[in-house]
Amino acid sequence: MLNNYDHIARYYDSLSRLIFFKSQVNAQVHQLRFLPEKGRVLIVGGGTGWILEEIAKLRPEGLVVVYVEISAKMMALSMNREIGGNQVDFVHLGIEDFSSDQRFDVICTPFLFDNFAPERAAMVFKQLDNLLKNEGLWLHTDFNLGERKEGKVTGRNGTWWKTAFLSLMYHFFKFAGNVEASKLINMLPYFVGADYKISEEKYYYRKFIQSMVFKKKNQ
Template identity: 30%
Template sequence: MDHLPEQGEILILGGGTGWVLQELFRQKPQLSVTYVEASQKMLEISQQKLPVAYRQQVKFIHGTEQDVKGYFDGIITFYLLDVYTVEEQRVMMQRIALLAKKDTLWLVADFQLTGAKEHFWQNILLQTMFLFFRIVAAVNVQKLPDYEDLFSDHPFQRLGKKTFFGKMIFAAIYKAIK
């Protein structure tokens, strides 16, 4: 998050319980945020966790990227892209690209494929997660996307990437190149 501007408009898609808002405002207290969450329950939790001092700086939207209007200096999608099919991801990314200004930074963190032979335990964990989300949230995704391929089809250039947990989790920063 230290790459984000000190001031400006930030879009958070799929923010879950709101922990990302607290961390964002700890580092960048002057930002304005549009916070979009498809789950009404998660949206309510996020609103309750947000300190009163920052409530005027956040616009909460119950919905998806299709419900967002405007242009943003930064975009955050943590653990979001992996819950959509490849076709849904492509449509989503086209819409998100329209919301980005020139030089907008997009912070992404998600699960990634690392090779079944090297890390068989990751495949077991991923298949368990897919089953859990299929049962609990009716998410029918059965494999992770190739993020490099996904981003290469859109006007974003990767500036950096780090991996964690045996390379199963990655965090990357992309820049809009319009």
């Protein structure tokens, strides 16, 4: 099964903190202040579910969270998290197979798109865009190689160490998680092309980790 981290589920968080310290955690936690007091939240690829406990600290009740995760072992870990008074619906599926007749106020995609080949990334972006309400928020966190100048996306890559580091990561995760991607996709043009507006933009780990909050246009 593609993009499934069952083999390293138990060690995933420890590996992340060993390499990136708390940069990956902070990049996601600092976005949570954008969550509404009440509403529907879709989290795609949340891993071991530690983010659910962080959400409960900030919003102890009032949220309906749909948690979509392809890894059965990651899902099992997530289901043991303290979620406060929030409702969490756990969905064991790849996002490509997920559908809902309801729309969401917020969508979270933590380190999701770095798993996908370009064709699948485009498909999943469109799918999630259709699930987000007008004027809804998309909390996007991922690795970053590109640059932006004067509000425009450039084609430049990051420094050499980022490119080398990312190449090593992809080799490891192809072995450990059967990841289909072989290079990082710059997702910013997708958001720009869909007329999303940037509400917040932050970088971590010497700009190797990108944290962005996008607002969907009222169509």
